Amino acid sequence: MDELKNLTYDDLHVGASMEVTHTVTPTNVAMLSQLSGDAEIFHPETDKTDEKLSVQGVCAVALMSNVVTRRLPGPGTRIIGQDLHADGFITDGDALTASVRVRDKHAADRTVRLDVRVVNQHGDDILWGALTVLPPGTKGSFADTSQAAFYMPRNDAFEKMYAACEGIPPVLTAVVHPCDRDSLLGPVEAARKGLIVPVLIGPAAKIRAVADAEGIDLTPYQLIDCEHSHAAADHAAGMARHGKVQALMKGSLHTDELMGAVVKSANGLRTSRRVSHVFVMDVPAYPRMLMVTDAAINIFPTVEEKVDIVQNAVELAHILGVTMPKVAVLSAVETVNPKIQSTIDAAMLCKMADRKQITGCVIDGPLAFDNAVSEAAAKTKKIVSPVAGRADILIVPDLEAGNMVAKQLQYLAGADSAGIVLGAKVPIVLTSRADSVATRMASTAVMALIAHYRRTGEIPMNNP
Incomplete structure (x- = not known):
C-alpha cells in the first residue's frame, strides 16, 4: 500500500512542482462520462473513422484534483478557487500528464496559488490555468486507502472486440427499417469505425427525415425504399439469400417481423x-x-x-x-x-x-x-x-x-x-428498440467477428 505525504504552507516554496502521468482506460472514460453528463461518449458528430470512447477535455479536472489533493500539497488540501480553461477530448488510451507548480504564497490567509496544466501524449493542452488552495495545517503521512468500490465494467470486453476488428474488411450489412435515431445512428457510427458497409432498407422518406433531424449525411450509403417494415424485412432476407449482403441488422421494427422473414422457407436462410x-x-x-x-x-x-x-x-x-x-x-x-x-x-x-x-x-x-x-x-x-x-x-x-x-x-x-x-446462414444483429448506440455498436463488432470467421476461418481474438 502506497504512503502519501503532504506539505504544509510553511513547507511549500515558490517553484515547487509535481508531475504525474496517467493512461486513460475505457472504464475511466465511462465513469467520467457518467459523472459529467457527457451523453454521447462516441461523439458521432466527428468525421473520424477511428473514433474511440472519449469525453470532453474539461473532465481532466478530476486528474488535476487527484494530483493536488494527494501529491502537492497532498492530503488535507482544500481547493478554494480556480481559473481553468479546457480544450479537446480525452480518449481511451491517452497518456495524460498533469503538472502542478507553486506560483506564489499569500501569508495573510495562508493560501497558495498553483499553476496547473494537463497535456496528452501529443503535447496538446487539455486543461490549463490556476488553482487557489489552502494547504494542510498539519504535516503527516497517510496510508493510501482511497480506492473506492466503483462497480464499472472492468473487463473491457467490447474494447477488445473493437481492437480485434481492426484490419478486418467491413461487412456488407442490410439494416432493416432504421426509422428512429438510435437504429440509424448505430449503423452509421459502425460504418465510421469501419465495421460495416450499411445498406439501409425501409421507407426512404422516414429514414431521410430521421437523418435530417440528427444531422446525418446519408450520401455515402445505399438506401433502398420499401413501403413498410414487413416489406423491408423480406427484401433484406432476399438480399442475404442471394449473397448481396453478408449480415442483417434489426432497426426499429419488432423482432417477430424480422425473424419471421429469416425463418421463411422461401427465403432460404435456415440451416440444420x-x-x-x-x-x-x-x-x-x-x-x-x-x-x-x-x-x-x-x-x-x-x-x-x-x-x-x-x-x-x-x-x-x-x-x-x-x-x-x-x-x-x-x-x-x-x-x-x-x-x-x-x-x-x-x-x-x-x-x-x-x-x-x-x-x-x-x-x-x-x-x-x-x-x-x-x-x-x-x-x-x-x-x-x-x-x-x-x-x-x-x-x-x-x-x-x-x-x-x-x-x-x-x-x-x-x-x-x-x-x-x-x-442462420448469415449473422443477425438483434437489439432491443430501447438499446443505445453503444449497445448497437457492440453487437455490430460481434457480428463482424462472426462474419470474418465464416469468410476466413480466422479467430482474431485472444481471450483466455
Missing part, C-alpha cells in the same frame, strides 16, 4: 441448426465475458432445441477467443428434481455432452444462478464442479427467465451487452 439468440455481456464485478442464451427467440425450448442453443453459443465463444467455454445450465436449484423440468433438461444436456452429442465445451447443470457465477456460493453449497462460479455461458430454462436475467444484468448491474442471432 436451430436459430437462437445470444446476449454477450460485460458485467461489472464479474471477471470474464458472460453469455446468456436464449433470451429472445425460443420461448419454451425442448431438450433437442437446447442442444442447438448450447452449440450455437459455444461456437460463438470460440470465435470470441474462449477456447473451452464453461457452460452452466440454469435452474432454480442445483439438484435434479423430477417436478422441475429445467433440472431434467440440464441433466440430459450434461449426459449428451458426455456422449459427444455436444462438443467444444465443459458443461454442468443444473446450477442455480448464484452457483454458476459465484465460487463462494458454490463452495458454501459444497458443489464440486469445473463450471460452478466460473461460467462463460448461461443456458436459461426458457425465454422468460433468460430475458429477465439479461435485463436485470443490464439495468441493475450496469452490464454492457451485445445481441446476436446464430443458426
Whole structure:
C-alpha cells in the first residue's frame, strides 16, 4: 500500500512542482462520462473513422484534483478557487500528464496559488490555468486507502472486440427499417469505425427525415425504399439469400417481423441448426465475458432445441477467443428434481455432452444462478464442479427467465451487452428498440467477428 505525504504552507516554496502521468482506460472514460453528463461518449458528430470512447477535455479536472489533493500539497488540501480553461477530448488510451507548480504564497490567509496544466501524449493542452488552495495545517503521512468500490465494467470486453476488428474488411450489412435515431445512428457510427458497409432498407422518406433531424449525411450509403417494415424485412432476407449482403441488422421494427422473414422457407436462410439468440455481456464485478442464451427467440425450448442453443453459443465463444467455454445450465436449484423440468433438461444436456452429442465445451447443470457465477456460493453449497462460479455461458430454462436475467444484468448491474442471432446462414444483429448506440455498436463488432470467421476461418481474438 502506497504512503502519501503532504506539505504544509510553511513547507511549500515558490517553484515547487509535481508531475504525474496517467493512461486513460475505457472504464475511466465511462465513469467520467457518467459523472459529467457527457451523453454521447462516441461523439458521432466527428468525421473520424477511428473514433474511440472519449469525453470532453474539461473532465481532466478530476486528474488535476487527484494530483493536488494527494501529491502537492497532498492530503488535507482544500481547493478554494480556480481559473481553468479546457480544450479537446480525452480518449481511451491517452497518456495524460498533469503538472502542478507553486506560483506564489499569500501569508495573510495562508493560501497558495498553483499553476496547473494537463497535456496528452501529443503535447496538446487539455486543461490549463490556476488553482487557489489552502494547504494542510498539519504535516503527516497517510496510508493510501482511497480506492473506492466503483462497480464499472472492468473487463473491457467490447474494447477488445473493437481492437480485434481492426484490419478486418467491413461487412456488407442490410439494416432493416432504421426509422428512429438510435437504429440509424448505430449503423452509421459502425460504418465510421469501419465495421460495416450499411445498406439501409425501409421507407426512404422516414429514414431521410430521421437523418435530417440528427444531422446525418446519408450520401455515402445505399438506401433502398420499401413501403413498410414487413416489406423491408423480406427484401433484406432476399438480399442475404442471394449473397448481396453478408449480415442483417434489426432497426426499429419488432423482432417477430424480422425473424419471421429469416425463418421463411422461401427465403432460404435456415440451416440444420436451430436459430437462437445470444446476449454477450460485460458485467461489472464479474471477471470474464458472460453469455446468456436464449433470451429472445425460443420461448419454451425442448431438450433437442437446447442442444442447438448450447452449440450455437459455444461456437460463438470460440470465435470470441474462449477456447473451452464453461457452460452452466440454469435452474432454480442445483439438484435434479423430477417436478422441475429445467433440472431434467440440464441433466440430459450434461449426459449428451458426455456422449459427444455436444462438443467444444465443459458443461454442468443444473446450477442455480448464484452457483454458476459465484465460487463462494458454490463452495458454501459444497458443489464440486469445473463450471460452478466460473461460467462463460448461461443456458436459461426458457425465454422468460433468460430475458429477465439479461435485463436485470443490464439495468441493475450496469452490464454492457451485445445481441446476436446464430443458426442462420448469415449473422443477425438483434437489439432491443430501447438499446443505445453503444449497445448497437457492440453487437455490430460481434457480428463482424462472426462474419470474418465464416469468410476466413480466422479467430482474431485472444481471450483466455
